[in-house]
Amino acid sequence: MLRKFRAFTLSLIFASISTSVWAFDATVVAVSGKVEKKEGNSWIALNKGDKITQGTVISTGFESNLVFTAKGSTVTVGPLTRLTVEQLVSTPKKDSSQLYIDSGKVSAEVNSAGGKQTGFKVKSPVATASVRGTEFSVNSAGKLVVKKGLVSFTPAESDKPVIADDKDEEVAETNSNADETRADASVRVPKTTALTSAAEVGDDGGIPVAAGQQSQANGLTGVRSSPQKEKAAASSGTPNNTKAASALEAVSTVSAAAPARTQSTVESVSDRTTRGSLSITIKFEE
Amino acid sequence: MKKILTAAILTALSFSSLFAIEISGIISDSSGFKFDENSFSNTSLSQSETLVGDMKVPILKNGSIYFIGEITLTHAASGPFSKLSNSFTADIALAKINGSRKINSAANINFAAGRFSLSDITSTIYSQNADGIFGQFASKKFESSLYFGYTGLLNSKIASILKSNGDLFIPSRSGGFLDVYNLAAPYAVSVTTFSLPYLFANQTITAEIFGAYPLPGIIDSAKDKDIRLYGTLALNGPVMNNLFYSASATVETAGFDDIALLAKANLSLFPDLLSSSVAASVTYASGNNGALIPFTSFSKTSSTLCKQQLSYSGIFKAGLSGSAVPAEKLFCSIGTDIVFDCYMPGAFEYYGTQAAFAVNYQLFSDVSFGLNATSFFANDPQYSKTEVSVTAAIAL
Numbered sequence: 114m115l116r117k118f119r120a121f122t123l124s125l126i127f128a129s130i131s132t133s134v135w136a137f138d139a140t141v142v143a144v145s146g147k148v149e150k151k152e153g154n155s156w157i158a159l160n161k162g163d164k165i166t167q168g169t170v171i172s173t174g175f176e177s178n179l180v181f182t183a184k185g186s187t188v189t190v191g192p193l194t195r196l197t198v199e200q201l202v203s204t205p206k207k208d209s210s211q212l213y214i215d216s217g218k219v220s221a222e223v224n225s226a227g228g229k230q231t232g233f234k235v236k237s238p239v240a241t242a243s244v245r246g247t248e249f250s251v252n253s254a255g256k257l258v259v260k261k262g263l264v265s266f267t268p269a270e271s272d273k274p275v276i277a278d279d280k281d282e283e284v285a286e287t288n289s290n291a292d293e294t295r296a297d298a299s300v301r302v303p304k305t306t307a308l309t310s311a312a313e314v315g316d317d318g319g320i321p322v323a324a325g326q327q328s329q330a331n332g333l334t335g336v337r338s339s340p341q342k343e344k345a346a347a348s349s350g351t352p353n354n355t356k357a358a359s360a361l362e363a364v365s366t367v368s369a370a371a372p373a374r375t376q377s378t379v380e381s382v383s384d385r386t387t388r389g390s391l392s393i394t395i396k397f398e399e
Numbered sequence: 400m401k402k403i404l405t406a407a408i409l410t411a412l413s414f415s416s417l418f419a420i421e422i423s424g425i426i427s428d429s430s431g432f433k434f435d436e437n438s439f440s441n442t443s444l445s446q447s448e449t450l451v452g453d454m455k456v457p458i459l460k461n462g463s464i465y466f467i468g469e470i471t472l473t474h475a476a477s478g479p480f481s482k483l484s485n486s487f488t489a490d491i492a493l494a495k496i497n498g499s500r501k502i503n504s505a506a507n508i509n510f511a512a513g514r515f516s517l518s519d520i521t522s523t524i525y526s527q528n529a530d531g532i533f534g535q536f537a538s539k540k541f542e543s544s545l546y547f548g549y550t551g552l553l554n555s556k557i558a559s560i561l562k563s564n565g566d567l568f569i570p571s572r573s574g575g576f577l578d579v580y581n582l583a584a585p586y587a588v589s590v591t592t593f594s595l596p597y598l599f600a601n602q603t604i605t606a607e608i609f610g611a612y613p614l615p616g617i618i619d620s621a622k623d624k625d626i627r628l629y630g631t632l633a634l635n636g637p638v639m640n641n642l643f644y645s646a647s648a649t650v651e652t653a654g655f656d657d658i659a660l661l662a663k664a665n666l667s668l669f670p671d672l673l674s675s676s677v678a679a680s681v682t683y684a685s686g687n688n689g690a691l692i693p694f695t696s697f698s699k700t701s702s703t704l705c706k707q708q709l710s711y712s713g714i715f716k717a718g719l720s721g722s723a724v725p726a727e728k729l730f731c732s733i734g735t736d737i738v739f740d741c742y743m744p745g746a747f748e749y750y751g752t753q754a755a756f757a758v759n760y761q762l763f764s765d766v767s768f769g770l771n772a773t774s775f776f777a778n779d780p781q782y783s784k785t786e787v788s789v790t791a792a793i794a795l
Contacts, residue, residue, distance in 0.1 A: 307637035308600040318539030325640045334499040341643045344669040348676035358453040359492040363516040366592040
């Protein structure tokens with residue numbers, strides 16, 4: 114009888130451990146300039162060694178920076194940034210972190226800790242970046258630059274921060290159970306290439322932005338440009354201060370995922386040669 | 400009195416966004432020298448002055464829906480120094496209402512109505528203004544757009560349209576010193592596009608149909624007889640993190656009797672050095688090749704820099720190009736193509752080599768200087784041409 118009771122108790126304990134969800138704290142490792150967190154209606158300074166909990170709102174001033182670690186990931190918060198820590202949750206299989214930036218810029222180097230799967234998401238009013246095992250930066254205006262790994266760049270999930278509650282913890286637990294069959298493969302962060310689908314990092318339907326690529330979300334439409342289009346734009350070097358509105362407002366039928374008008378250098382130079390110009394732009398704004 | 404005052408206040412509030420009108424203007428001057436047959440003895444001048452006026456009016460306060468318009472007045476003088484010809488052109492280059500709206504977090508629609516420029520997916524078949532309406536739906540996994548336009552009210556001095564036989568449309572009213580606006584060939588055009596972004600291995604596949612239907616115009620003019628249809632299938636995507644490609648194949652039919660082919664491919668590399676790019680491209684437009692007939696685009700687009708300004712018909716072109724930003728605010732580009740003539744049955748003859756070079760320096764945010772040079776070395780020297788221009792742009 115006692116053996117049966119002991120076995121039953123142990124099985125209950127093991128069951129609770131395997132399905133348990135708990136919040137964890139992030140730790141401040143470096144502070145420069147004016148960095149504060151909100152407590153109630155007041156702001157108090159953040160210092161090295163301080164703990165950052167789920168729900169913390171952080172603000173950095175001019176020429177100020179904050180670096181904190183969340184499990185195996187390192188987050189750098191740039192100057193003039195307002196950041197909300199929406200979620201810092203762990204399960205036996207996965208560590209999940211979720212940040213929301215109202216303004217400013219955040220860079221992150223995301224790594225797994227303790228051999229667990231890592232989910233890391235940065236949300237803004239314009240777009241959402243979901244990553245796993247990567248290094249990237251994103252700002253509130255929707256500019257994403259990836260240095261290492263793969264980021265799934267999806268439309269904005271909300272226009273304001275949403276702090277995780279118990280319901281979200283249940284969702285995290287559900288997700289961790291669903292990922293159980295892939296747990297072993299995902300502990301070793303898979304090598305990603307330009308051909309790796311955004312679904313590999315958990316968010317199907319997002320634009321895959323690989324290392325060395327970037328994307329920009331449109332604030333009005335939420336449309337995210339393709340890495341191919343961003344590369345072509347970055348290398349075009351053409352200033353548009355003196356371009357007529359008819360050229361800037363031209364409509365294209367190509368998908369946002371396709372490159373902009375494909376024109377060889379020979380054709381584009383020919384266009385410049387025949388057009389001009391000494392241009393004076395006079396603007397009247399009322 | 401109260402009712403009048405309330406109505407006036409409500410009217411003013413509803414139109415409050417209209418008071419954020421943005422008006423701008425551009426005065427531009429272009430001076431270029433052309434050397435026909437690459438000889439200094441055949442030098443001609445290409446001079447033009449253009450006045451451009453823009454106006455943008457937001458309809459919604461957030462700017463998601465707005466009206467924008469533009470008019471242009473141009474004087475051009477061109478030809479040998481001893482015999483310059485002058486012409487004046489006036490045009491309504493832009494007059495459209497443009498808008499975009501999110502449906503939910505994963506989809507949005509864009510629309511435009513009025514006069515605006517539109518390009519097809521190849522930017523070779525159709526790339527010009529028209530009066531029409533455009534609508535686009537975009538979601539995570541599917542994008543679609545639809546466009547209907549009419550060309551009969553355009554200025555033919557700006558919009559050059561080719562007939563189905565490849566001849567340039569010449570309006571029945573033309574010439575004259577003060578002939579500033581001649582109505583263009585009357586066509587109804589439509590563009591229907593379906594796209595599946597990041598379908599497999601992050602590749603995007605796009606299918607597009609362009610149609611041109613000859614219609615009666617306001618002024619009687621010789622019009623085309625054939626309905627033209629162009630069906631295009633395009634693929635684009637990454638090969639590696641910094642290496643991308645795009646490829647398309649277009650089948651043209653006029654009157655459903657014969658077919659012509661246009662094929663384009665481009666491979667672009669973007670090294671992490673000096674914001675540079677290197678691209679290799681190849682283009683084939685069918686001539687009288689076997690079962691194919693000569694390809695004819697709708698908008699007149701020059702395929703080469705030669706004196707004849709050949710359109711995309713019966714040519715094979717392959718080339719390399721590159722660009723870089725070697726120093727802050729300094730942009731350089733260079734490119735070269737080799738051109739083969741395959742218009743006649745069984746022909747594939749070397750036609751010439753072309754090269755282009757451009758340097759642009761942005762002195763301040765509103766001041767830039769540029770040097771552009773293009774040259775075509777034809778197998779037959781009479782078709783060679785070199786053109787050099789120096790540009791300066793000032794925004795106030």
